[in-house]
Amino acid sequence: MAGSFGELLREHRVAAGLSMGQLAKLIHYSKGYLSKIENDLKPPTPTVARLCDGVLGVGGRLIEAAMHGTPALARRQVLVAGTMLGVGALAGSGLRPAPDAQVVAGMRTSFENLRALGLRTSPMVIIEPLKALQHTVHGMARENTGPIGTGLLRLAARLSEYTGWMSQEAGDEQAALWWTRQASELSRAAGDPDIASYSFVREAGIAFYRQDARSTINLAQQAQWICNAGSRVLALAARREAQGHALAGDRYATESAFDRAVRLMDSEQPDSPYPALGPSAPDPLELARGWALSDLGLNVEAAVVLDRQLALVPVTSRRTRARFGTRKALAQALSGDVDQSCRTLAATIDDAAHVDSATVRTDLRQLARTLGRWHNHAAVREVYPDLKRLLSHR
Secondary structure, three states: OOOOHHHHHHHHHHHOOOOHHHHHHHHOOOHHHHHHHHOOOOOOOHHHHHHHHHHHOOOOHHHHHHHHOOHHHHHHHHHHOOHHHOHHHHOOOOOOOOOOHHHHHHHHHHHHHHHHHHOOOOHHHHHHHHHHHHHHHHHHHHHOOHHHHHHHHHHHHHHHHHHHHHHHHOOOHHHHHHHHHHHHHHHHHHOOHHHHHHHHHHHHHHHHHOOOHHHHHHHHHHHOOOOOOOHHHHHHHHHHHHHHHHHOOOHHHHHHHHHHHHHHHHOOOOOOOOOOOOOOOOOHHHHHHHHHHHHOOOHHHHHHHHHHHHOOOOOOOHHHHHHHHHHHHHHHHHOOOHHHHHHHHHHHHHHHHHHOOHHHHHHHHHHHHHHHHHOOOHHHHHHHHHHHHHHHOO
16 A cells, blocks of 8 residues: 555556656646655645546545645645745734634634625625735634644635635636635645535636536536545535536536435534535525526526525525526526516616626626627616626626
């Protein structure tokens, strides 16, 4: 049995019948760099581990080895590295007293309050406070060891993940990827398989909004290979995989992945003191199923599902209502129900304006093009100016 990551990589590479040069070419890294990793002269980055795992088809073994093969080294690297994660913000402040459990709980509450704001306002309102809180929490993690330090590091990882999501909502894909990958690095150091898995789900979401079905599916499947991840995270990964299959037009694979997601979500046992990962909607799986039906071209069915599920979403969840209300209006327009589409859009525009979401605007632009085919229709003429103003805001 291979011991180090490099030994495990060599074992799987040889079993796959690939030379080091061939593998390097497949993952688009140099042979010399790969040689250093295989000979344990360099630690693997999460990205390299993911690429090698995917090319060699080893079901997450290399990803797991990269996460847990050298935990002490990984933790030290994450804790001492820091210019990008805001070490400078803490310079000169001196060592603070060790926080107790109540302080850590207060930090979590601050995060939950920012997440609650993220449901109803522009991401630009909360991105800087999120970064500041993440820097503070990560700085405290560097100063403390044991359970307190690990708990703070785990919270820093979750803050990084959510900052990545808000960056994507603000239209900054590069920052979204950066923060998501920082979340993965921090989770590796903290030994948190949920964040490690959900980081793949987040990257799959970025690919999804680029309409990249293959990458969406592959990243969502990699999320499901992380050992010990909780059933909720695995359910959300299967949900994203289903949406990728819908983008690709594969209805059978879509339904199979959704069925797997439902089974996983039904077995969820929420016992973590940390904010739940992923959507806050009452039934995120059914909302996603309605979206997927539209991507499969089944827009009448999609509108029915989305209408039923949106009725359950509280009015305070403006971001969710804007996202899926827009998709519902689009499904109705694509099915030819122009009057109902315009009514749905009119009820959605205010939410969309408040949350100022780049991903929602993607659907709004498609909706504008679709409704534009009926530009002489009375209902379209009535709502179209508001839609154009919303889209011209950015």
